[in-house]
Amino acid sequence: MKEILPVVVFVVASWLGYKVIKEVPPLLHTPLMSGTNAISGVTILGSLVSTAHAVSSGSKILGFVAIVLATINLVGGFLVTDRMLKMFKS
Numbered sequence: 001m002k003e004i005l006p007v008v009v010f011v012v013a014s015w016l017g018y019k020v021i022k023e024v025p026p027l028l029h030t031p032l033m034s035g036t037n038a039i040s041g042v043t044i045l046g047s048l049v050s051t052a053h054a055v056s057s058g059s060k061i062l063g064f065v066a067i068v069l070a071t072i073n074l075v076g077g078f079l080v081t082d083r084m085l086k087m088f089k090s
Helices: 005-023 033-052 057-087
Strands: none
Touching (some): 005 033, 033 057
16 A cells, blocks of 8 residues: 555646646746646655655655656746746836
């Protein structure tokens, strides 16, 4: 049962991310970037939990890669949001 938990977390996170991005109109992608950053935070949390429960070193390496990529996504999203908000300041 413990071996299937990381797979379930990955599948649910992937499905949720796909559904959220699919439902957002292209015109609203940049203004809603901070909302999707929250989803990236959930992805980081899922990666941390999966990596903590990993048994093999291969799973731990994949978990570490997932944490790094989700963190890059989160930081990049905040940078894009910050840049967008600066455009509206006078």
